[in-house]
Amino acid sequence: MNAGAALTLYVMAAVTVAAIVLAVVPLPASARRLPEAIGIAGIVATLAITVTQWGERQVAFNGELRIDRFGLLMTWVIMIAALATLLLGWGEPAAAGRRREFTGLVLAAATGMMLTVMSGDLITLFIGIELLSVSLYILCAMEVARERSLESGLKYLITGSIGTALLVYGFALLYGVTGTTSLAGIATRLDSVGGLASDPLLIAAIVLIVVALGFKASAVPFHMWTPDVYQGAPTPVTAFMGTGTKAAAMGAFLLLFTGATSQASGDWRGLIGALAVATMVVGNVGALLQDNVKRMLAWSSIAQAGYLLIGVAVGTTAGAEALIYYLFAYVAMTLAAFAIVILREREVEDGDQLTAMAGYGRARPWAGVVMTLAMVSLAGFPPFAGFVGKFLLFGSAVDAGMTWLAIVGAVASVISVVYYLRVVIVMWGPPADDRSTVRRLRVPPAVAAVAVTGAVAIVGLAIAAQPMLDVCADAARALIIP
Amino acid sequence: MNVPIEAYLMLSLALLALGLVGVMRRRNPLMLLLSVELMLNAGNVSLIGFSRLWDDPSGQVFALVVMVVAAAEVVIGLGLVVAIFRSRTRLDVDEMSSMRG
Numbered sequence: 001m002n003a004g005a006a007l008t009l010y011v012m013a014a015v016t017v018a019a020i021v022l023a024v025v026p027l028p029a030s031a032r033r034l035p036e037a038i039g040i041a042g043i044v045a046t047l048a049i050t051v052t053q054w055g056e057r058q059v060a061f062n063g064e065l066r067i068d069r070f071g072l073l074m075t076w077v078i079m080i081a082a083l084a085t086l087l088l089g090w091g092e093p094a095a096a097g098r099r100r101e102f103t104g105l106v107l108a109a110a111t112g113m114m115l116t117v118m119s120g121d122l123i124t125l126f127i128g129i130e131l132l133s134v135s136l137y138i139l140c141a142m143e144v145a146r147e148r149s150l151e152s153g154l155k156y157l158i159t160g161s162i163g164t165a166l167l168v169y170g171f172a173l174l175y176g177v178t179g180t181t182s183l184a185g186i187a188t189r190l191d192s193v194g195g196l197a198s199d200p201l202l203i204a205a206i207v208l209i210v211v212a213l214g215f216k217a218s219a220v221p222f223h224m225w226t227p228d229v230y231q232g233a234p235t236p237v238t239a240f241m242g243t244g245t246k247a248a249a250m251g252a253f254l255l256l257f258t259g260a261t262s263q264a265s266g267d268w269r270g271l272i273g274a275l276a277v278a279t280m281v282v283g284n285v286g287a288l289l290q291d292n293v294k295r296m297l298a299w300s301s302i303a304q305a306g307y308l309l310i311g312v313a314v315g316t317t318a319g320a321e322a323l324i325y326y327l328f329a330y331v332a333m334t335l336a337a338f339a340i341v342i343l344r345e346r347e348v349e350d351g352d353q354l355t356a357m358a359g360y361g362r363a364r365p366w367a368g369v370v371m372t373l374a375m376v377s378l379a380g381f382p383p384f385a386g387f388v389g390k391f392l393l394f395g396s397a398v399d400a401g402m403t404w405l406a407i408v409g410a411v412a413s414v415i416s417v418v419y420y421l422r423v424v425i426v427m428w429g430p431p432a433d434d435r436s437t438v439r440r441l442r443v444p445p446a447v448a449a450v451a452v453t454g455a456v457a458i459v460g461l462a463i464a465a466q467p468m469l470d471v472c473a474d475a476a477r478a479l480i481i482p
Numbered sequence: 483m484n485v486p487i488e489a490y491l492m493l494s495l496a497l498l499a500l501g502l503v504g505v506m507r508r509r510n511p512l513m514l515l516l517s518v519e520l521m522l523n524a525g526n527v528s529l530i531g532f533s534r535l536w537d538d539p540s541g542q543v544f545a546l547v548v549m550v551v552a553a554a555e556v557v558i559g560l561g562l563v564v565a566i567f568r569s570r571t572r573l574d575v576d577e578m579s580s581m582r583g
Contacts, residue, residue, distance in 0.1 A: 123544050130551045137558050144565050154511060154562045161518040161555050162505055168525030168548050169498060172541075176532035181540045 015042030152232025336454025359431030490531025
């Protein structure tokens, strides 16, 4: 037993509890920002610990928790998303500004995401997914005075708990087939008993788990909740759902499929591939019709989940490597885009409408540049990080003999150019009316920091692609259970 | 007495089917929560059945964890339903007009 290996978990648990306690006890006005400061300190400490732990796998709690390169790198994605969320919510009336429990809930969700990607057991994986889901249900409904926010929370809760129930059933069947809840145990059991692949009970388990994780990752046809929930939730929460939850769900996909059940990959490759195709096509077509930027980004996040699923469907470490790289790129692009939406929302009523963006690039050129970079990279134009990631994902599909995935992905990307570039054109075009650009607030430094860092990362990840990919390859190799 | 694993699976499948039908047919959020609860307990029944089949305690641990999670979800669900109910019923004396004469 090596409990020191779980240090990141202790740190995150401690700051989460501290932030929640501080949200309940009365604080003097000078200490109003204390929960956020503690949360940011905890996230930075967690990131520092993961750097020192980078190396061979350590286990804690009898293998319930696996601290390896995969979990540590995924923790980076998640903690970056959580940090950005706290910064985006800084002083935001809908978030930390009025409701101090915001910080504690974001930290609880981040802890759950970290637990998910570091789990070595079905039970830990389940607790992680639930910790993140339950915290996010509350975060969505945070603006209790706004009916849309409540509606968003309830819709997310109901679809999310259907997903949870199916996940439990799938895990129960997987346990029934293999007789163990440990991911490593499942892998060895599938390896040793050759006849277990294509066992009907195992196939049922795989289908249920794919459906349940499809709900969490908002893959088509389990995506219906996504646009409503993303639009209704407070925008910093939407940004967090689009990045952190996506990363955790993809981490769970990789741990369960590329990792634990790789021996039965013949049973799930086609299934997840079909899910990826449906998600890419429906997500991109759905995004074409949107006039609300938040809703458009929701559909875009569905489409992006489709690209990411290619990395799972191929079932190889090359696919996992490309997926992890693309997750970093995706998080940078999405956070940059949401930061600009938040900026606009604070300035004008209904700032999340596309019309509110008209002429914004002229009024605030730096914001226009950040948004343009994010959109162009999301659409997959070279030479940005989004292009590199998609190129690797499609390449891994071709290498794995699933060229059809790459073809659908390329066609879907072409469709996506239309709606991503529409935002860019509107932003640099003439203002819709003179009223919309008149009101200019001082730019909140925390939001600007997220936007600029995201934009720098979009370029930086492409320039430093090789060292970054080496790290991702190390993480992907750690997935395969020795 | 030894209950065969088939019995556990039949019961859990029946519960899962009931829950799924409820989720698809009901429109009342309380009924939806109840149906999800049925589905979760279907998972619990099969977890415990398999735990006895393999003579391994981790299935029972899993079932306990699921119960805790289910409780947490219901608490939040009910909280949201109450909040929505409150925001929809406005206090307005003009609307209190079912008795007139």
